[in-house]
Amino acid sequence: HPLQGDKNHGFEVLYHCVKQGPVATKELADFIRERANIEETYSKAMAKLSKLASNGTPMGTFAPLWEVFRVSSDKLALCHLELTRKLHDLLKDVLRYGEEQLKTHKKCKEEVLGTVDAVQMLSGVGQLLPKSRENYLSRCMDLERLRRENTSQKEMDKAETKSKKAADSLRRSVDKYNSARADFEIKMLDSALRFQAMEEAHLQHMKALLGSYAHSVEDTHVQIGQVHEEFKQNVENVTVDMLLRKFAESKGTGREKPGPLDFDAYSSAALQEAMKRLRGAKAFRLPGLSRREGISRGPSPVVLGSQDALPVATAFTEYVHAYFRGHSPSCLARVTGELTMTFPAGIVRVFSGTPPPPVLSFRLVNTAPVEHFQPNADLIFQSDPETKDFWLNMAALTEALQHQAEQNPTASYYNLVLLRYQVGLRGPESVPLQMSAHWQCGPTLTRVSVEYSYRAGATAVSTPLTNVQILLPVGEPVTSVRLQPAATWNTEEKRFTWKLPDVCEAGGESQL
Structure with a gap:
């Protein structure tokens, strides 16, 4: 109890305990920072492992499985990278709380100065009280000794006067002590309640921060579990027969066995082909540059039931901003764009059901002209800035789609902007x-x-x-x-x- 104890050290103990609050906050920040560094290192290691899988030999029947390793490693790297981002955000909250905590402690220190003075006053009076008591005791003993020795009345009167003065001095010391003690109890109780309120608020805030930490780690572990489950399923889906058939289809040299040759027929056909080439020889031509069109990368990754696939579409929209000055033919132009992904309304039910939805990812190519990307951090994450690989936060995606469904329940599809980008400044030739x-x-x-x-x-x-x-x-x-x-x-x-x-x-x- 802060008011108990003959040495009145309760205030010092409580104040020392309160001062440990900022220390604990700093240590928590150091712990979270170190955990974030570990997660970032692990994410980079998984990204390197993904590149290692990408460089796996394309020859042989095992080659298709390297893509399964690459996708799984990419997603694991993104899981740990996302946890790194969440931990850095949490670290900012901890540091912000630490700054607020120091301000609160500074204010509290000013408010308890009266208690410090009361403690010092009680300590000082407490030190004088034994001296007054010893002085009074000494005078009483002197008076009693003189009475036994039949000392003269004059000496007895002097001794009695000194004894009364010592008694008065002791009484004043006791009164001062009781007054200082009463003031100490009032101020000490106020400070103790103030310290208790501060510690309760501190512990509640620290527990909330730990709750955020636990939630972030738990979410990441759930995502990692989904990635591992998807990896296991993909490995099981790729059967030995499928690998052998795919190798045969890609490396096969034909489906019919070569038959026996007749020399006369074979040589006659070769002679006719040679004569045809000679008669048809004309000027040669150079092939022009061909332009590759965007093509589908395969079936939809989202399947309803066992067969029905739900389509997922993407669209790029670009804007040209131009600045013309007066009658000058030149201008400053900037091209910005955004990538929108469209989901059918039925996909909300699929994403909200069991088993959990597959983790969607995509890669952007031919991005050399783009000088700045701005991903929607709430929905997608980037694994390797060099390859422009992105994957979707399925929990956030499901929540965003559910929100749109609540806002417009009759819509047949929902649009989400995943990222925006900017192409460098261009001249008038890019402005229509x-x-x-x-x-x-x-x-x-x-x-x-x-x-x-x-x-x-x-x-x-x-x-x-x-x-x-x-x-x-x-x-x-x-x-x-x-x-x-x-x-x-x-x-x-x-x-x-x-x-x-x-x-x-x-x-x-x-x-x-």
């Missing part, structure tokens, strides 16, 4: 719309003309530009306006708007 503006400003008259035209070659296929609008803000009061062609006026935004017909290559140059 060429513009230039001319201003003539005078004291009472302002003339503005805008010339625009379609730029062929900016896109792979020349397509007319639709829904083109040109906005002209007007800041000063206008008394008279002449527009060619007509435009609409927005009073609130104080601007003119021209809605143009489709801009195409055949339209040539136009003017406002």
Whole structure:
């Protein structure tokens, strides 16, 4: 009990205990930081293991299984990388709490200064009390000794006076002690309650942080278990007969056995082929560069029941932002884009059921022109920035789809933006719309003309530009306006708007 004990050390013990709170917070931060480093190291090691599997020999019947190893290693690397990210976020919360904790302790230290003074006062009075008691005891013994020795009355009077003074001094010391003790008890009780409230809040916050830590680790272990289960299933699905058949299909040299040859027939056919080549010899030609179209990588990875596959579609949408200055033909252009994945409505039931959904992943290729990627950190994670491999957080994906289903229960499909990207600044050749503006400003008259035209070659296929609008803000009061062609006026935004017909290559140059 903080108020018990003859040495009154309760305050010192409690205050020392409270001071250990920030120490515990710092040690927890160090522990989480070290665990994050371990997870990051493990993730990098699994990524290296994935590359090792990618470099497995493509020859032989075992070759297809290396892809199973690669995918599993990639997903395990991403599991540990995601745990690393969660631990770093948790570490930020711990450090933030540590800073708030120091501020709280500083404020508390100022608030308990009165208790410190009360402790010191009680200690000082407590040290004087034995001296006063010993002095009183000594005077009483002197008086009793003089009485026994039949000392003169004068000496007896002096001794009695000293004894009374010693008694008065002891009484004042006792009163001071009782007063200091009463003040100490009031302030000590207040400080003890304050310390107890601080410790309770500290322990509750620390337990909440530990709960977040345990939840993050548990989620990762569940994901790792799913990856291992998927790996085991994939290995079981690839049978020996399947491996042998795939090898035979890819490396086979034919399905029919060669028959015996007749010399006369064979030599006659060879002679005819030689004569045909001689007669048909003409100028040679170089093959042109071929263009590969995007193709499906196989069946849908999401299966309903035992046979029905649910389609998962992706789409890239790109935007061209251009900045034209005056009548200069040059401009600054920036291309941004986003990758959207579309899921059918029925997939919510599949993802929410048992067994757990497969972990979806994808890889982006031909990304050299892209200078910046911004993945949706809530939905996808990146394993290796060099290969642009991504995989989806299935728990977050299911939650996002369920949210869309609640918002729009009659929708047949749901769209989710997975990442955005930016291509570097380009010149006017990448902008399908060429513009230039001319201003003539005078004291009472302002003339503005805008010339625009379609730029062929900016896109792979020349397509007319639709829904083109040109906005002209007007800041000063206008008394008279002449527009060619007509435009609409927005009073609130104080601007003119021209809605143009489709801009195409055949339209040539136009003017406002």
